[in-house]
Amino acid sequence: MPPEDDNRSQQRTGLHGALSRSRITGPLFRYGLSILRLNRTRGLVHGNKARLDHLDRRIDDLRRDLDDAHRKTDGLRHTVDDMRRETDTGRDDAQRQTDELREKVRRLEEGLRQIGVQQTALSQRSSADLARGDHARVRQDARIAALASNVDLVERIMLRNPNEAIPAAPAMTPASIAPRVKSLLDDFYVAFENRYRGTTEDIASRQAIYLSELDALNADSLTSGPVLDLGCGRGEWLKLLRDREIDGLGLDTNAGQLAEARDHGLAVREGDALAFMRGEPEARYMAVTAFHIVEHLPFETLAEWMLEIRRILKPGGKLIVETPNPETLTVGASTFHMDPTHQKPVPSGLLDVLAETVGFDQRIVRPLHPHPRLKEAMETMPGDFAYLLFGYQDYGFFARRPLERFEADGQGAV
Known part of the structure; x- marks a missing residue:
């Protein structure tokens, strides 16, 4: 501190001490100091109140921001719930479709299995017929010819022009069939009716x-x-x-x-x-x-x-x-x-x-x-x-x- 400022501080301190010790000026001086301190305190209170008001406004703003955040959060929660429900519904639909597809596959496999059984039985009958000689071979030829005729019919149905009629098979009369073939067909039809009718x-x-x-x-x-x-x-x-x-x-x-x-x-x-x-x-x-x-x-x-x-x-x-x-x-x-x-x-x-x-x-x-x-x-x-x-x-x-x-x-x- 410079010497001049030190001297002034000492002078002020000495003046304050002299005024406060005087019986006349002492009370007035102390009262004045109290007023000054009070005014300074009021200034501080007003300043603090202004700061508190400012803080209250900021808190209110934060509360509004928080309420907005809550609303947005609730909206997001509803959206997530809707998405979850849609996902569950989609999962259920997918599961149902999967189950239906599995059932169709099961039925297809069962149908193929039955076809395999029939094919095996036909092969076994064919082998047995071939073992019985020439007449059995003739009967087998008739079966194969009938099967080929049915295959031809299916192919015509599948491949023909929709506007094209399927040609009718020529009618066969007893007079147009050779005796040996007629005898074979008679035997075939007896066996056929015994099995299927x-x-x-x-x-x-x-x-x-x-x-x-x-x-x-x-x-x-x-x-x-x-x-x-x-x-x-x-x-x-x-x-x-x-x-x-x-x-x-x-x-x-x-x-x-x-x-x-x-x-x-x-x-x-x-x-x-x-x-x-x-x-x-x-x-x-x-x-x-x-x-x-x-x-x-x-x-x-x-x-x-x-x-x-x-x-x-x-x-x-x-x-x-x-x-x-x-x-x-x-x-x-x-x-x-x-x-x-x-x-x-x-x-x-x-x-x-x-x-x-x-x-x-x-x-x-x-x-x-x-x-x-x-x-x-x-x-x-x-x-x-x-x-x-x-x-x-x-x-x-x-x-x-x-x-x-x-x-x-x-x-x-x-």
């Missing part, structure tokens, strides 16, 4: 439902008469008629099946059905039946059959037809083509229009024989889809010759 007892139990259609006709003297069974085969239906004391006559071209029918004492003839009906008098039969035969005919031949059937039926007599139901996909796309003698499926609507055109009335279609897997399918897929895949395998068709008299030439009603 069932035993004679199975077929008879399925055909018994038609007996009630004949009872009323047989009880009426105007319609009572014999029954003509076209494509009678082994004669299951003729046996049922005999048990009902109804005269029945069967027609077929398969010598092997007719021999079996004759062994049971049934009235059967070998020959062409259309030629036979043309030689029959008008209004002779109470009913004409055709079980699983119309699908073997070209449409023009079927139309001629319908004309002749109407002519030889008594007024009020019935036509009864049973045929595979192509509206069920497992039939129309698969089992129908197992029989190489099938021409083409006959939808019920087509048969109904043909019968109406020919002049039949009281036409009825009755679905028959549900697929063995229908019940299982109803539990695993929508009902319409289940019936489309595994519905009724056959249908029965019933039509009546009207009661008015048919013209002598067989071409229309009077």
Whole structure:
């Protein structure tokens, strides 16, 4: 400190001490000092208050910022929750689709497994047939030819122009088939029916439902008469008629099946059905039946059959037809083509229009024989889809010759 400042400080200290010790000036001096200190304290308080107000404003700003942050955080939390829910939903959908795909793969593998079993069985049968000699080889050639024909048909369906019709297979008549081949085909068809249509007892139990259609006709003297069974085969239906004391006559071209029918004492003839009906008098039969035969005919031949059937039926007599139901996909796309003698499926609507055109009335279609897997399918897929895949395998068709008299030439009603 400079000497001058030191001297002034000492002088001020001495003056303060003299004033404070004086009885007159001392109280005033001390009071003045108190006022100065008070004013200085007030200044400090005002300054601190201003700083506190400033801090309060900053705190309020921080609170608002914090509230905004909370709101944004809540918004983000809701967004995250929504995203999590969407993710969970997507995961559930993906899991469901994965499960459905696995089930489809499982069914495909099962189908391939069954095909493998069938292929193995066919190979084993082929080996056994080859071991039995020349006749077995001829039968095997016939099987392979039938299989090749079906493969050709599928290829034409898959590859043809949508506007191009599939050419119809040429109709084969007994006269156009060499005796050796006809004998082979007769043996083949007997074996085929034994394996795939069932035993004679199975077929008879399925055909018994038609007996009630004949009872009323047989009880009426105007319609009572014999029954003509076209494509009678082994004669299951003729046996049922005999048990009902109804005269029945069967027609077929398969010598092997007719021999079996004759062994049971049934009235059967070998020959062409259309030629036979043309030689029959008008209004002779109470009913004409055709079980699983119309699908073997070209449409023009079927139309001629319908004309002749109407002519030889008594007024009020019935036509009864049973045929595979192509509206069920497992039939129309698969089992129908197992029989190489099938021409083409006959939808019920087509048969109904043909019968109406020919002049039949009281036409009825009755679905028959549900697929063995229908019940299982109803539990695993929508009902319409289940019936489309595994519905009724056959249908029965019933039509009546009207009661008015048919013209002598067989071409229309009077």
